Amino acid sequence: MAWVDGMGDAMADRAGVWGPQRRLRNSVPHLAGESTGSFANRLAHAHGLELGAFLDRVGTGRQPVNPRLPSLAELYVNRAALDNLAVLSGRTPHQLQLALPNLQERFLLSGDDAARWQWPFEAREGHVVRCCDLCAGARGVDEAAWLLWPDQWRVCLRHRRFTDDHRGQGPSVIRLDGLEEVVRAHTERLRLERRFGTAGTELFADGFQVVARWWARMPSMWSWTQRAWQVGLEAQELRTAPLVIYPEAIQLAREMLRYEQRAENTRAVRAAWVEEVQQLMAGWGLEEVDGWSELVQWLDHHSSPAPASSAAGRRRRRELAVGHSQLAGPSGSLRERSCME
Numbered sequence: 001m002a003w004v005d006g007m008g009d010a011m012a013d014r015a016g017v018w019g020p021q022r023r024l025r026n027s028v029p030h031l032a033g034e035s036t037g038s039f040a041n042r043l044a045h046a047h048g049l050e051l052g053a054f055l056d057r058v059g060t061g062r063q064p065v066n067p068r069l070p071s072l073a074e075l076y077v078n079r080a081a082l083d084n085l086a087v088l089s090g091r092t093p094h095q096l097q098l099a100l101p102n103l104q105e106r107f108l109l110s111g112d113d114a115a116r117w118q119w120p121f122e123a124r125e126g127h128v129v130r131c132c133d134l135c136a137g138a139r140g141v142d143e144a145a146w147l148l149w150p151d152q153w154r155v156c157l158r159h160r161r162f163t164d165d166h167r168g169q170g171p172s173v174i175r176l177d178g179l180e181e182v183v184r185a186h187t188e189r190l191r192l193e194r195r196f197g198t199a200g201t202e203l204f205a206d207g208f209q210v211v212a213r214w215w216a217r218m219p220s221m222w223s224w225t226q227r228a229w230q231v232g233l234e235a236q237e238l239r240t241a242p243l244v245i246y247p248e249a250i251q252l253a254r255e256m257l258r259y260e261q262r263a264e265n266t267r268a269v270r271a272a273w274v275e276e277v278q279q280l281m282a283g284w285g286l287e288e289v290d291g292w293s294e295l296v297q298w299l300d301h302h303s304s305p306a307p308a309s310s311a312a313g314r315r316r317r318r319e320l321a322v323g324h325s326q327l328a329g330p331s332g333s334l335r336e337r338s339c340m341e
Helices: 008-018 036-045 051-058 079-089 093-099 133-138 180-217 222-230 238-244 246-260 267-284 292-300 322-327
Strands: 116-118 127-130 146-149 153-156 161-164 173-175 308-310 316-318
Touching: 036 051, 036 079, 036 146, 051 079, 079 093, 079 116, 133 161, 146 153, 153 238, 161 238, 180 222, 180 238, 180 246, 180 292, 222 238, 238 246, 246 267, 267 292
Parallel strands: none
Antiparallel strands: 127 146, 127 161, 153 161, 161 173, 308 316
16 A cells, blocks of 8 residues: 555545545556546556555446456546546546546536446447557556547557557557558548548548458458568458558548549549549459449449638648538547448
8 A cells, every 4th residue: 555644544444435635655647548447557556556456545336347447448437536536646637637538527427425436348439449559658658558549440650550459369569660551551641631621531531431341351452461461460350451451541532532622523523433443443452342332332422522612821621522421420430430331
C-alpha cells in the first residue's frame, strides 16, 4: 500500500466509505485518448496493486475484474468515482476528462452518492486499440497501453507502427519499415482529409469499404499476401485486411474524388469511370474479382455530385452528393462514415 499519508489499511477502509483523501505516492503520465481502464491499470501497477484492489479505492464494481480487461473492454465510472480517481491520480476531474475520452460527461454512469464503476464487455463508442509502443515510451510509459479509437486499427505515422484491437497470437505492434507503400498511403489519406475536410474522410471511407469487400472475396491476391508475410501476419487473417489493402484503398478514393470533380454524370461518364476502375483493379491483380456491383452501388449514391465550395484560407471543401449523406454517418468508424452498407 503506497498512500502519501502512510495510514495503510485503515485509510483504505475509510476510502471505501468516504473516498480517498490524498493521492497515491507515485503519479503516472497520461496518454491523450487513453482508455480509462488502461490508465487505471497503469496507476495500480505503479503502486504494486492488482487492478481489483486499486478499484476498491475508486468505488464499488458491479462486475468482477479480470486482469485482462484493460485490453479487452473499458472502465466506466459515475461522478463520485471520477472524483475518487482524480484524487488518487493527483489530477482534477476536469484534467482527467480532457485526457480520457470515456470520462466525459456523456459517458458517466447515472449518478448517486455512492462511488461505483462498471466493466461492460465492449466500449460504448469506438474500440480499445493498442497504443504505439514508441509513443507510449516517449511519455514515460513502459507497459502496454490502450487507446479509444474510432476503428479497430490505427497507424502511427511518426513511428511507422500499425496497431489494432487484436488480443491473440502474433505481433501486437507491427512495424511498417518494410511497407513503404502503406506509409505513403496513410500520408496521402491525411493529405486528402486536410484538403477536402469531411468529404475527404468520407471518400477514403468509401474506397476502404469497397476494397475490403474485394479482399473478402480474394484475400490471397499476391501483393496482399506479400505485405502480410512481410510483417509476420497470416495472409488470410481478418486483422491483416486494413493493413494490406491500404494502398489500393487510397488509390480507389482518388478515383472516386476524380469522379466527384467531374462537371457531368451522364450514363456514358459513369460507364467510362467503371471501366477505368476495373482496369485499375486488373493492374492490382484483381482481374478475377467482379467489382462491378460495388462500383455501381457507390455511383448510385453519388449520382449528383455537389460542386466544391470555397472556404477560408486556401483549403478547398467539398460536399458529397445527397445520397451519400443520407447513408453515411457524420462521424465514427470508416464503416459508419461510408455510404457502402
